[in-house]
Amino acid sequence: MITLFMNNWQTYLTGFWNTILCSVLALIFSLVIGSAFAIMEILPNKVLRIIAHIYIEIFRNIPLLVIAMFFYIVIPQYVMKMDGFTAGTIGLTLYTSSFIAETVRAGIQAVDSGQMEGARANGLTYWQAMRYIVLPQAYKLVIPPLGNQFINLVKNSSVLAFLAGFDLMYQGQSVASTTFQTFSAYIIVGIFYLIITLPLSYYMRYLEKKMV
Amino acid sequence: MAMIEFKNVDKYYGKYHALTDINLQVQQGEVVVVIGPSGSGKSTLIRTINGLEEIESGQLIVNGMDLADKKADLNELRKNVGMVFQHFNLYANKTVIENIMLAPRLVLKRDEAENKKIALRLLDTVGLAEKADAYPKQLSGGQKQRVAIARSLAMKPKVLLFDEPTSALDPEMIDDVLNVMKSIAKQGDMTLVVVTHEMGFAREVADRVIFFDQGQVVEDDPAEEFFKQPKEERARQFLSKIITHK
């Protein structure tokens, strides 16, 4: 297995890098988009609430592969050119953002309503109260489920393999099919995923403890 | 002009008529205590004064602003009207000193050094200087409520509303909070509206007592008169009940 890796390390590292890049991009954007839709869902404005609801239900209930394929095949035909990496990362972002929206919304609703009320009575605007008081507490409450979603996100980035996205999974497949050492080729892929997900998992636990 | 003026105010929760034809004036610097049975609408009444509850009809003028107007700037109003809640509502994610400094910083844009100086002085006056860096969950109920009062005072409000500030506290904590409230009342410049059943407090500092029942002002008397003998039978019964309970 070590020789297999030595002979193919460039292939693996390219995949490793692409998986990390895709995961980081999708993580950042899905957190931002998910939080925005979470807030839309709890606003008094009914129209925004319905829009958010529709968005979440669509992306949460369609398989990730279908969403990614849509961006890989349909969008390039009618809208703009897009490589597999981009299509997969966008698909993964939208898909994950719907789960994050639901998680963050639950977190916001779990924060005692007295927090918002106290802040408003104290003179803060709705958005100041959200930003400084409610959201920090909401995120803290949902660190464990968010951690799960981040880990799922990293694993789900393997959808890129179906779109020629040159991620870890794709590169592992190509090593397996050129060397015929299928078993070892995929073990190495698994180890690389662990190198990403284990520290992420420990970091989330650390955050959970650290935040007041 | 009155600091707070209700004119024929009505408030509904859906079909439920929570406030019925309220007419009430509170002058600047007055200390008004509101009492009444549970569910009578005392919280609703006091929460309309800083716009936490909307009113359906009538006029409610606070510090010159008509809150019946949908365009009333409630953020502006709340710079001048503070509120202390039964359950404190301290910011759980902020230290004591940050609880006090946050709104002056964000809302009043108070200079940071000045802000800190004022916050520390207020903490000192409520007897909690050593708790500046504690988090709310590390405080007792009475300490939390004194921090909440300091947080409101830091905004230098003209009106301070109290909604049963001591009723969630253990008996031995109540006096610490009441003493702070009394000293605010005795300074005399702030307008206070206090929902409480602490009749000792009311006797000592209230200018007026309002007896509230079924969403209506049943009795509105100068404090001495009220404690001598309420005019209304309902108020008499209620008063004797809460006094004998002590």
Ligand SMILES: Nc1ncnc2c1ncn2[C@@H]1O[C@H](COP(=O)(O)OP(=O)(O)OP(=O)(O)O)[C@@H](O)[C@H]1O
């Ligand atoms: N948000 C709300 N929605 C519907 N009904 C409400 C709401 N808030 C209060 N009420 C109702 O309005 C009435 C008055 O409530 P309020 O809290 O003002 O009474 P209170 O005098 O403060 O009582 P307590 O002494 O128990 O605090 C009650 O019957 C209550 O059930």
Ligand SMILES: [Mg+2]
């Ligand atoms: Mg009440």
